[in-house]
Amino acid sequence: MSELDVGGYRRPDNLSELLTLLDRRPASVLAGGTDLVVMRADGTVDRAHDIVDIKGVPDLRGISLDADGTLTIGAATSLRELAKTTVIPPNAITDGAALVGGWQTRARGTIGGNICRASPAGDTLPGVLAADAQLELASTTGTRLVPGHDFFTGPGRTVREPDELLTRIIVPASFGASAYLRFTYRLAMDLAVVGVAAHLEIENGRCVAARVALGAAAATPVLAPDAADALVGTELDEASVEAAAQLVLNTATPIDDGRGSRAHRRTVLPVLAKRAIGIALERARGGHQR
């Protein structure tokens, strides 16, 4: 334990100490703090919980690409680092990371925090689903992998247990390319009214696999299987993409709220979907490798 071990605030320097702390008593996991500090202040998160600062654990940071093409992102990697990484070409997850908040919040905020906050409008979440990422949860009793699309159970809710820590985001190797786009009224410091991530794999000019994921269109980020299925087998010409993009409406169940009405969201979603698919296609044809 580091010298910073004062009552109520702990900064373990390795994973096993960290998991022991989470096992011992209720704790708030502090990564970038851009959500947690506000949530503790307003009472959304109980202030009696210990703060367990995970930034002192080196294993939780960084972006690495294995020889087989598997991408691993440490949960405490900052959104800034992810947005500017050169380890992988731009994709739906890095597009999302680049859009969260402003410069200051991206410098502190982390991908793991963005995922565990589980906001339906979280900008990295549709990318996690579209990339078919696995989320690694660790506790003192072991480690489990949860597919991104099974991780979210409601606004602010996930399958993570209180004694578990999201340690790594694991993106399987793919020869595809992806992109994320959102609609907002301001370019920065705004939350997605709706967002769409698209992932495409192309062989001999034909789409052989696709995933489309929606943000702020349901209680959690969701995959839109009808849209994805409609892309597979096509040459991704304009008519096929347009038709597939319309099918996101089979999945979208958006709400009326301060950022937009249900009707407005349903109007914007297919347009965004078409554009996101278009960018993913450009990237795929430009030789996006991984």
Added chain:
Amino acid sequence: MTARMTLRVNGSDHDIAVAPDTLLLDALRYECGLTGAKLGCGTGDCGACTVTVDGEAVNSCLMYVLECEGHSVETVEGVTAGGIGAIVAEEFVKADAVQCGFCSPGIIMSTCALLARTEPGAATDEDIKEALAGNLCRCTGYLPILDAVRRASGAPR
């Protein structure tokens, strides 16, 4: 539960008493007497509390001061004492980029962090807008601010 810690600000060490939830912003203002960083929204939206930690612009309303142990904090008082920060402050005055002044310390900190990571004259308007997007100004308007940052960016350093 309070503890004592050493907070390094503008090159000086401050031995201060803190609680787990003490914000960096409050420690700077009430323990160190540095009132340049302002409490605006308290939720990381307005950027008035921006300082740098190890050179990176951050919102001091979104950080616990305990997270800063072992790190180096700079505030507007520190950066404008000389060097490029003093030039930035002077360009803000010359360009009429300061009206009520509440947002200025935060914007100057974001500007200094930007200039520290770019070569003289290399910051594009897009770079400047990206760096300052987390700092709101409700009275000056952004064009004089953009102008001031452009000029400061061109200064030798």
